Amino acid sequence: MQWETVIGLEVHVQLATQSKIFSGASTAYGAEPNTQACAVDLGLPGVLPVLNENAVAMAVRFGLAIDAEIPEISVFDRKNYFYPDLPKGYQTSQMGQPIVGAGEVEITLEDSSTHTVRIHHAHLEEDAGKSVHENFHSQTGIDLNRAGTPLLEIVSEPDMRSPKEASAYVRALHTLVTYLGISDGNMNEGSMRCDVNVSVRPKGQESFGTRAEVKNVNSFRFIERAIEVEVERQIDLLEDGGTVVQETRLFDPDRDETRSMRTKEEANDYRYFPCPDLLPLMLDQAYVDHQRTLLPELPAEKRQRFKEVLGLSSYDAAVLTATRAMAEYFEQVHTRCSDAKLAANWVQGELSGRLNKENLDITQSPVSAEQLGDLLLRLKDDTINGKAAKQVFAELWSRTFETADEVIEAKGLKQVTDTAAIEAVVDQVIADNPIQVTQYKDAEPDKRGKMIGFFVGQAMKASKGTANPQQVNQLLKQKLDALL
Amino acid sequence: MAIEHADVLRAAHLARLGIDDADATRYVGDLSRILEMVDALQGVDTEGVAPLAHPLDATQPLRADEAIEPDRREAFQACAPSVSQGYYLVPRVVE
Numbered sequence: 001m002q003w004e005t006v007i008g009l010e011v012h013v014q015l016a017t018q019s020k021i022f023s024g025a026s027t028a029y030g031a032e033p034n035t036q037a038c039a040v041d042l043g044l045p046g047v048l049p050v051l052n053e054n055a056v057a058m059a060v061r062f063g064l065a066i067d068a069e070i071p072e073i074s075v076f077d078r079k080n081y082f083y084p085d086l087p088k089g090y091q092t093s094q095m096g097q098p099i100v101g102a103g104e105v106e107i108t109l110e111d112s113s114t115h116t117v118r119i120h121h122a123h124l125e126e127d128a129g130k131s132v133h134e135n136f137h138s139q140t141g142i143d144l145n146r147a148g149t150p151l152l153e154i155v156s157e158p159d160m161r162s163p164k165e166a167s168a169y170v171r172a173l174h175t176l177v178t179y180l181g182i183s184d185g186n187m188n189e190g191s192m193r194c195d196v197n198v199s200v201r202p203k204g205q206e207s208f209g210t211r212a213e214v215k216n217v218n219s220f221r222f223i224e225r226a227i228e229v230e231v232e233r234q235i236d237l238l239e240d241g242g243t244v245v246q247e248t249r250l251f252d253p254d255r256d257e258t259r260s261m262r263t264k265e266e267a268n269d270y271r272y273f274p275c276p277d278l279l280p281l282m283l284d285q286a287y288v289d290h291q292r293t294l295l296p297e298l299p300a301e302k303r304q305r306f307k308e309v310l311g312l313s314s315y316d317a318a319v320l321t322a323t324r325a326m327a328e329y330f331e332q333v334h335t336r337c338s339d340a341k342l343a344a345n346w347v348q349g350e351l352s353g354r355l356n357k358e359n360l361d362i363t364q365s366p367v368s369a370e371q372l373g374d375l376l377l378r379l380k381d382d383t384i385n386g387k388a389a390k391q392v393f394a395e396l397w398s399r400t401f402e403t404a405d406e407v408i409e410a411k412g413l414k415q416v417t418d419t420a421a422i423e424a425v426v427d428q429v430i431a432d433n434p435i436q437v438t439q440y441k442d443a444e445p446d447k448r449g450k451m452i453g454f455f456v457g458q459a460m461k462a463s464k465g466t467a468n469p470q471q472v473n474q475l476l477k478q479k480l481d482a483l484l
Numbered sequence: 485m486a487i488e489h490a491d492v493l494r495a496a497h498l499a500r501l502g503i504d505d506a507d508a509t510r511y512v513g514d515l516s517r518i519l520e521m522v523d524a525l526q527g528v529d530t531e532g533v534a535p536l537a538h539p540l541d542a543t544q545p546l547r548a549d550e551a552i553e554p555d556r557r558e559a560f561q562a563c564a565p566s567v568s569q570g571y572y573l574v575p576r577v578v579e
Contacts, residue, residue, distance in 0.1 A: 019551040026551035033570035034561070038553040042560060054549035075537040082500055084574040097537070131577055141571030269498055274537045282543040 001239070002203040005231050006211075007166045007196060008158035011173055012151045013183045014127065014191040015058045021126050021150035022049030022092065022278075029189050037129070037144035043088030049277055051076075055150040058182035059099045059124050060283065060291045062152060065180055065298055066119055068103030070288050076124075076278040079270045084142050085129035093153075095272045098123035099281065105156075105176070106300060107168040112314065117169050118157040125151050146190075152182070158197065158208065163224035163231075170194060170223055175299050179324045193218050198230045200238065209234070210244040214258050216251050226251035230258045302327055310340035319348055325362050329369045336373020339380050346376060350393055367396045375404035387465050388413040416467045419475075422459075425467060426475045429458045430483075440480055452476055486516045 020027055023040035040047045063070050075097040078090040100122035108114050129144035154173060160166045174192060177183040184191050199211035212234070217226045229251075234244050249258040297305070299321050306317035320330045326347070333343040351372065355365060375396065379389045388408070395407040408414055416422060430437060433455070440451050452473065459472045492508045492515065503511070557570065566573040 017549050019547075019549050019553075024547070024550060024552040026553070028551075032557075034557045034572065035555040035570070036553075037560070038556065039560070044560075050547040051544050052549050053546035056546060073537075080498070084572075084577055132571060133577070136568060136571070136573060138576050139566070139568075139573045140575070140577045141568065141573055143571055271498065276538070278538075279540060279542050279544040280537045 003200045003231075003235050003238075004203045004205075005161055005163075005227070006158050006199045006201060006208055007160040007163075007227060008211075009154075009156045009160070009166060009169060009197070010195040011154045011156075011170060012127075012193045012195075013062075013154065013173070013177050013185075015055050015150040015152055016181065016183050017052055017054045017058070017150055019052060020148035021052050021055045021124065023148055025148065027149050031145055033141070033143035034145060037147055041087075041144055041148040049092065049275075051278065051281065052150060055124060056099070056281065056283070057291055057294075058150075058180070059122065059152050060288060061180050061295055062122060062154075062177065062182055063100035063103065064288070064292050064295060065176055066100075066103030066105055066122075068119065068122070069101035070099070070283060071097065071101055072282060072284065073097060074099040074123075074281045074283075076275045076281070077272045078275045079125075079272055081270055083128070084140060085131050085144070085147070087129070087144065087147065091126060091128065092275055092278070093125035093272075094123035097280075099283075100152075105169065105172050107165065107172045108318065109164060109168055112318075115159075115165065115168075117159045117165075117172075120155045120157050122152055122154045125153055127151050158199075158211075163227040166196065166227055167220055167223045170220060175322060175324075179296060179299055181296070181324075187219050190218065194223060196223065196227060196230075198227055198234070199244070200231055200234045209238075210246050212244060212246065212258070213248045214251050215248060215261070222251060222253055225253070225256070226258065229256060233258065296324075299327075306340075310334070312340055312344055316344045316348065320344060323362070329362050329365070332369035333373040333376065336370060337376035337380055339376065342376050342380060343373070346372060346393075350390065354397060366399055367393065371396050371402075371404065378404055378408060382415060382417065382468070384408055384413050385415050385465070385467075385469055387460070387469075388415065391465075412464070413466060416463055417471060419471065422463070422467050422471050422475060425459050425462050426455075426472065426479060429455055429462060429476075430479060433458065437480070437483065441484055448480075452480065455480070487512060487519065 015021075017027055019025060020041060023038050025038040025041055026036045028036065040049055060070055074094060076092055077095040079093045079095070080090040082089055098121045100119075102121060103119040105117045105119060106114055107117055127146050127149040129142055129147040132141040132143065135141060156169065160169060170192070174185050177192075178185040186192075194217045196214045196217050197211045198214060199209040201207070201209040212230060214226050214230050217223050230249065237244060248261045250261050251258050302321045303317045306312045306320060307314060312320070319326075321327045330343060330347045333347060334340050337343055351362075351365065351367065355362060372393070375389060375392050378384050378392075379386065384392065391411065391413060392404050392407045395401050395411070396404065401407045401410065436451075436454055440448055443451055455476045456469065456472055459476065460467055460469065463472075489508055489512055492503075492511045496503045496508070561567045561572070564572050
């Protein structure tokens, strides 16, 4: 039987606020345990939560970026359950009236095709603390620094049909939230966490199969793999005459499987009710309009502009807008050298190659956008040739010099465009290589073009790479052909 | 609306309240009477009335996003049953 996979995602995005959603404790990552958990976060008696205006603003900006409706009133609810990392015994969340209504996210697959994933809604909630199971003999340690960190939970419709679509969707969200500056998007530190709802159905069937929710899928790599193994499990089960049970499963990357998180609890019963400590949140049109003015240029708009205004290819535009940092770097290089194609080639080629090799992010690049832009300007105005440019880049990378001009000066890389000087070099090369000259003369006319490469190489070597290659090529051809 | 013995035990379990069978029997009666009283509200015509999220006629004030809380771990942990290396300790939770 042919099966079709149906996937929906719940993505939790940690918002990049300074303080928590309901308290003034810091949200900075990596502090000593429990040093950033105040009375409100601990749920001590008598405390009152007060909503963080920045968390609200960030959620609204996300909503506007996905073209969602922002309801005038939204309400916070209590989701009740017991777990040691949730000291209040409930998570403050939003159930019936979330801050962001239905919207849409466009995703791009590897073959450049685009799909739309509908967003059901997005709501604000607080994160829980962390449990540490390893270090304490037969006990569990609880760190509540993360408790109360603002989360935006983005709930998609079941619109994805393959693991690749699911990971493309998460990438699109990642790009969007980092562009908006509402999250650092650091998956290693848990800034984006995904729960994946997976089901399968016979191809052509209208109704959905029973779904399982796979938790703990926290890297781009694992999203696809977790879905693949869960789909395999469900199909095997169904083909053996079994049924899929609606349950929560955990992805274990080491064992490459999902397994049931059996709980003694009957069906989840969170007994949601409106939080009496928090009043309804009201956002009027003026507020929403103001937030709209704070939106940066979004990835899709930037891609479009790179293509239409700067004349870049779809591929270049997509790569250069993948992250806001990449796009900003490229734009600074371009501003400096005013040659979009040249800037695009260098950012994607020499720079990205080096960054990948040394496992660096573009924000950690030893060569700044200004430095690269100035270097490309020298390439563009023919001060140096392409080979010298790579050498200058290498010097800037190792930080032995401050600017491209300093390297060019110190290393004598200035391109020789003086015809007399180049002519002298060319004459010398011809004089030094009589055998090759004879071969050139005896060769078929259509082979000579290729053979000239040898002489160009010798001339470039003799000029220590500083001769203008086009001029060398031209002069050699003239002089060699004159010998025929 | 009447509730049954099993409903009381389930509610108690969800709220992590330890009650014995005799208590549960008494609560069946008490809670049923409370629910009957609340049931009187069902008679009110609420057609066209939006559900009320909060009894106060006010909206949520917002706080500036500033990390202003000092570290008071020592004071908070002084009343915790068990702590180690800055962590609160609880009986082992196996996932």
